[in-house]
Amino acid sequence: MNWLAAIGAWALRGLGSWGRSALFFVDLMAALPAALRRFGLVVSQIHAIGNRSLVIILASGMAVGFVLALQMYYALATYGAAESLGLVVNLSLVRELGPVVTALLFAGRAGTSLTAEIGLMKAGEQIAALELMAIDPRQRVLAPRFLAGAISMPLLAIMFSGIGISGAWVVAVGLIGIDPGNFWSIQQSGVDVWRDVGNGVIKSGVFGIICTAVALYQGYVTEATPEGVAYATTRTVVISSLSVLGMDFILTALMFSTR
Amino acid sequence: MAKKSIETLVGLFVLMGIAALLFVALKAANLASFTNGQTYGLQARFDNIGGLKVRAPVRSAGVVVGRVTSIKLDPKTYQGVVSLQISSGVEFPKDSSAKILTAGLLGDQYIGIDPGADEKNFVAGDVIKQTQSAIVLENLIGQMLLSKAGDAGNENGDKK
Numbered sequence: 164m165n166w167l168a169a170i171g172a173w174a175l176r177g178l179g180s181w182g183r184s185a186l187f188f189v190d191l192m193a194a195l196p197a198a199l200r201r202f203g204l205v206v207s208q209i210h211a212i213g214n215r216s217l218v219i220i221l222a223s224g225m226a227v228g229f230v231l232a233l234q235m236y237y238a239l240a241t242y243g244a245a246e247s248l249g250l251v252v253n254l255s256l257v258r259e260l261g262p263v264v265t266a267l268l269f270a271g272r273a274g275t276s277l278t279a280e281i282g283l284m285k286a287g288e289q290i291a292a293l294e295l296m297a298i299d300p301r302q303r304v305l306a307p308r309f310l311a312g313a314i315s316m317p318l319l320a321i322m323f324s325g326i327g328i329s330g331a332w333v334v335a336v337g338l339i340g341i342d343p344g345n346f347w348s349i350q351q352s353g354v355d356v357w358r359d360v361g362n363g364v365i366k367s368g369v370f371g372i373i374c375t376a377v378a379l380y381q382g383y384v385t386e387a388t389p390e391g392v393a394y395a396t397t398r399t400v401v402i403s404s405l406s407v408l409g410m411d412f413i414l415t416a417l418m419f420s421t422r
Numbered sequence: 423m424a425k426k427s428i429e430t431l432v433g434l435f436v437l438m439g440i441a442a443l444l445f446v447a448l449k450a451a452n453l454a455s456f457t458n459g460q461t462y463g464l465q466a467r468f469d470n471i472g473g474l475k476v477r478a479p480v481r482s483a484g485v486v487v488g489r490v491t492s493i494k495l496d497p498k499t500y501q502g503v504v505s506l507q508i509s510s511g512v513e514f515p516k517d518s519s520a521k522i523l524t525a526g527l528l529g530d531q532y533i534g535i536d537p538g539a540d541e542k543n544f545v546a547g548d549v550i551k552q553t554q555s556a557i558v559l560e561n562l563i564g565q566m567l568l569s570k571a572g573d574a575g576n577e578n579g580d581k582k
Contacts, residue, residue, distance in 0.1 A: 325446050359451065
């Protein structure tokens with residue numbers, strides 16, 4: 164009967180971690196109003212999460228725009244449709260690559276630092292010290308970081324798309340020699356602000372919430388040892404990346420399904 | 423001082439995000455064209471709408487004057503009922519005709535309106551009566567094959 168008990172223990176552990184993370188999320192939501200009242204904390208966290216991720220996001224966006232334009236050109240030129248290069252790059256960036264790649268980079272750049280920071284706070288018993296001083300660590304430590312992540316992520320994603328489209332412009336107009344007027348006008352007739360850009364922004368907001376919440380949860384429940392923090396940091400990247408990719412499929416199916 | 427400079431940097435960050443959003447929305451998407459301005463509705467019935475989609479442009483003389491807002495099937499006549507929104511500065515005579523055309527050989531389909539000569543103009547809610555359906559490539563090829571077969575038959579007949 165040992166194997167039966169093993170299955171039971173496995174299921175209970177799994178359900179328990181789901182329940183704990185859901186309860187953690189509810190607590191986090193309840194702590195948000197307190198963080199909004201002290202917005203200075205949120206601002207300094209946006210600096211830590213958003214501003215410091217700026218360079219890697221802009222560099223990656225530029226690179227993706229360059230490469231996408233070059234690759235798409237060879238495929239499109241075969242069909243004599245090289246003029247619509249801008250449209251293809253724009254749609255793939257705004258709908259998919261902008262939110263998703265930014266979220267993956269965000270999980271690697273900002274999510275890990277959040278997990279490690281909170282994990283070390285816990286290891287150094289700073290969280291316990293806050294509780295002793297009757298300060299709710301969720302309001303003082305977690306909620307400002309959560310808000311900062313949820314605000315920064317859509318901004319980073321739209322910057323990624325914007326710089327990617329500019330990069331595609333450099334390649335398409337500068338290198339390949341596509342007419343700049345056509346480059347923009349085909350995009351303007353093919354990209355809808357609400358359907359494409361708006362849904363991309365909604366996606367990136369959802370991804371920001373997922374990545375930040377996962378990072379905070381992993382940091383908060385980590386074992387307060389060096390190995391525990393290392394393990395939690397790894398789990399942050401793995402879980403956020405997988406949930407972003409899974410969520411992306413669901414959101415895409417909901418948003419862009421053919422009517 | 424340190425706090426001030428952090429606030430400035432965050433302000434810069436937020437501004438950059440908004441600038442990127444404006445850039446994408448205005449320069450690389452269609453917010454600048456066709457969002458504001460009054461429009462009026464027309465309908466057109468087609469025997470076959472081909473691959474026409476909602477939000478496809480309506481053009482007259484190649485100039486975009488409106489958009490397709492909905493496509494339905496009339497359950498009685500089995501015709502496709504296409505609703506159009508035309509910008510209100512543009513009015514067409516009552517005997518104007520609507521065609522479903524294709525941009526390029528394989529491009530997107532759009533509705534072209536050829537103005538007629540009637541003295542009265544369409545008003546909101548009118549139905550465009552003279553329409554020409556989309557050209558379906560399969561039908562076209564079928565017709566071509568038939569006429570080729572017909573020619574071949576005639577030639578054989580002449581020889582005999």
